[in-house]
Amino acid sequence: MIIDEKKVKRLIAYFIYDKQGIVDDYIIYMLCALKEHSSEIAVVVNGKLTSESREKLNQVTPVVMVRENKGLDVWAYKTVLDYYGWDKLVTYDEVIMMNFTIMGPVYPLSEMFESMSARDLDFWGITMYHKYEKGDPFGTIECGYIPDHIQSHFIAVRTPMLKSIEFQSYWNNMQEIKDYRDAVGCHEAMFTKRFSEKGFKWDVYADMGDGYNNHPILCATREMLEEKRCPIFKRRSFMQDYSNIIHDTVGQEAIEAYDFIDKHTDYDVNLIWDNILRLENQADIKKNMQLNYILDSKHGTDISEVLKKKRVALVLHFYFEDLAEYCLHYVQSMPKEADIYVTVGSEKKKKIIEETFSVLENNVKVILIENRGRDVSALLVGTKDFIMDYDYVCFVHDKKVTQLSPQTVGAGFSYKCFENLLPTKEFVQNVIRTFEENPRAGLLTPPPPNHGDYYITLGLEWGKNYDITVELAEKLGITVPIDKKKEPIAPLGTMFWFRPKALKLLFDQDWEYKDFPAEPNKIDGTLLHAVERIYSYVVQQEGYYPAWIFSEKGAQIEVTNLNYMVRGLNNAVFHMGPGAGNYEDVLITTKRAFGEWRMCRSALGYLEGNIVRARMYFKNESGFSEENSFLAENSVDEVSHLDNHEFLYTDLDKLGVIEELRWDPGEVGGIVVRDIHIKVLFQNNHIEEYTLSDAVSNGVMVDDGLVFIAPDPQLYFRLRTTGIIKKIVVQCDFMNSVSTQCAQKIYDKIGGKKPFKFLKKVYRKIKKVGK
Known part of the structure; x- marks a missing residue:
């Protein structure tokens, strides 16, 4: 069917999900652009919607539906289709189902609509995912691999297909969608294949062709925008799991796409920052956006006009009397217009600084503070009366690490901090210019140390400080995501450049010296260490990002x-x-x-000695996560065969309303679950019970029960009643019938596919020969 774009009657079903119920401006921008090319827009929101966001949506369309957060985008689209009904839907030339995961447009949508309307098609999309024949990573795709398909963030369907029995039956009989795996495997990945095989014609607007990449909108984003004039891009480009991108690219995709959007289109990049800084983890943002600034320390930039309008300061906390000249060397890198503040804990140190720093042209003020809270209180208490008067501030402190031997290890840490913050006047000029040119940069910190005893910092950035940092974040009202598995982009040497307004939330706490622990202080796990890590999350909460900063010398050393x-x-x-x-x-x-090697995991749960631990995950409105999971344990006499062991999960009411359970009997393949009985006690004392027949899993049912050849066994139980749960008791009869090594070899051999008949035969053969 060819469409007359000038007379087209087009309905757009637009799906939104936001865990806070907020509709960001990038969505409104997209909807306003779509409105010019549609007869009607229906917005469906899963979960909740703030009153302010509803008002924003109603300025675009009166049709706004809020539904329970079930079924992801698939059932959101079905909700719109059901609302209009087939009699009305078939009167449209085109119905578009699209969602909030794409941003744009970066080009006039008229280009795309005019081009696609002229093509004789039954359905079409903007982008496609190319065939992946090595298997089904979701375990839900009917054909056992990922076929070529239109990506479900935008699928347009025309009248002939809308009228077809096949299309109407598809939606009338849409199965329950429990999670992302179902959404991809049962709808997105198979939709194009299913309807193309029924004789319906399809195409996409922008594509790089076969062989270039399976997922070009994420792995060839700039090429799609620049060469194919693709009008949209994925918000996930700027915060996806970095392993997804480094597998197929060198890691350039997000920054290249961002630079192109910023410099060569009219799209306001603040729409990107507003969304991802509110919702995404800073470690993911930093990696994808390559938030590393490598600045010249030999050739500066003229910032004389900036210094006429902006106020710059340096705050130095001075403790070690023998380091005054060392500190002066770096302080001299500040422009003469900058104010210098030095916090000290005694009159003697005050005198040393006044004498040593008398050579400076700057306005120097020495502040006498209490010797409690170290460099943290020096900044948060010692400067709170004036810090917000400045636009850009560098905070440093003399650093002498005495607990490590040889002392050159600690001296190297100090060198790394100072040489990446204040090596020369020219470097400082470039720092100020960087703030001016990157208005979302809020915190510029040297990278964490990784030499000598500090090597463990890479991968152990939290140390003993995660819980105390989260506690502080809650106290400050911080809502941006903090994840124990993802590192904070924090100044782990407590030395950094910052915009004071980006740390306003922290200074507004009105700290006092008594808030901090008295000396002697522990080397880890204190409020001081929590503040050290909270800086970057405060910055993000205020709408700015943290980044690493290097001098070229510092970058040379770091790369080596x-x-x-x-x-x-x-x-x-x-x-x-x-x-x-x-x-x-x-x-x-x-x-x-x-x-x-460690023999720390058996085929059953998490084994330590004769203790088995099994993890239960709980799905609430924010979905499944490690934070919403609990371990339970039971003692065993032998690992190879267990009968009717019991696991108890309590204190669950803090998780809120629970929709679904996921129980992991282990981490590796080879487990056979012969029977399971789950008793769920709700807060209102209602009890529900579930058995193996109620489970959806990634295992295979054979003679002895449910066999898990694949690693990471999982059983899902959809609750008949959603509500607040007090406790759960799991009784399970399971055993290790197939060795872990054998199960892994089978799984690797079949490439992660799930040909059930084959697995059954393999399992029975293994069992027969006693392997």
Whole structure:
């Protein structure tokens, strides 16, 4: 069917989900652009919607529906289709189902609509995912692999297909969609294949062609925008799991796309920042956006006009009397227009600074503070009366690490901080220029140390400080995501450049010296260490981002060190460990090798001695997450065969309303669950019980029960009643009938596919020969 774009009657069903019920302006921008090319827009929101956001939506369309957060986008679209009914839907030339996961447009939508309307099609999309034949990573795709398909963030369907029995039956009989795996496997991945095989014609507007990449809108974003004039891009481009991008690219995609959008289109990039800074983890944003500023320390920029309008200061906390000249060397890098504040804990130190710093042209003020709270209180208490008068501030402190030997290790940490913050006047000029040119940059910090005893910092950035940092975040009202598995982009040396207004939330706490622990202080796990890590989350909460900053010398050293370290690890893995491969392969095989070597995991749960632990995940409005999970344990006499063991999960009411359970009987393949009985006690004392017949899993039903060949066994139980749960008791009869190594080999051999008949045969054969 060819459409006359000038007379087109088009309905757009637009799906939104936001855990806070907020509709960001990027959505309104998209809807306003769509309104010019549609007869009607129906917005469906899963979950909740704030009154302010409803008002924003109603300015675009009166048709706004809020429904329970079930079924993801699939059932949101079905809700719109059901609302209009087939008699009315078939009167439209085109019905478009699209969602909030795409941003734009960066070009006039008229280009796309005019081009696609002229093509004789039954359905079409903007972008496609290319065939992936190595298997089904979701475990839900009917054909066992990912076929070519239109991505479901935008699918347009025309009248002939709207009228067809096949299309109407498809939606009338749409199965329940429990999670993302179902949404992809049961709808998105198969929709195009299913209807193309029924004789309906399809195409996409922008594509890089076969062989270039399976997922070009994420892995060739700039090319799609620049070469194919794709009008949209994925918000996920700027915060996806970095392993997704480094597998297929060098990591350039997000920053190249962002630069193109910023410099070559009219799209306001603040729409991007407003959304991702509110909702996404800063570690993901930093990696994808390559938030590293490498600045010249030999050639500066003229900032004389900036300094006429903006106020700049340096705050130095001085403690070690023998480091006055050392500090002066770096303080001299500040422009003469900058104010210098030095906090000290005694009159003697005050005199030392006044004498040593008398050579400076700057306005220098020495502040006498209490010796409590160290450098943290020096900043938060010592400067709180004036810090908000400044636009850009550098905070440093003299650093002498006495607990490490040799002392050159600690001295190297100090060098890394100072040389990446205040190496020269020219460098400081470039820092100020960087703030001016990047209005969302709120905190510029040296990278964390990784030499000597500090090597463990990489991967252990939280140390003992996660819980106390989360506690502080709650006290401050911080809502941006903090994840124990994702590192804070924090100044772990407590030295950094910042915009005071980006830390306003922290200074507004009106700290006092008594708020901080008295000396002697522990080297980890205190409020001081929590504040050290909270800086970056405060910045993000205020709508700014944290980033790393380097001098060119600092970057040279960092690149050498990281390359040396990774190469050393790879040599050990390649020659003494599981062997070579790409990053993901090496990571997976190394984890597996360590798991076998340590003998810390049995085929059942998490084994330590004679204790087995099994994890239960709880799905609420924010979905499944590690935070919404609990471990329970039971003692065992032998690992190979367990009968009717019981796991108890309590104190669950703090999770809120629960919709679904996921129980993991272990982490590796080879487990057979012969029977399971789950008793759920709700807050209102209502009790529900579930058995194996109620479970959806990634296992295979064979003779003895539910067999898990694949690693990470999972059983899902959809609750008949959603509500607040007090406790859960799990009684399970399970055993290790197939060895972990054998199960892994089978799984690897079939490439993660799930040909059930094949697995059943393999399992029975293994059992027969006693393998």
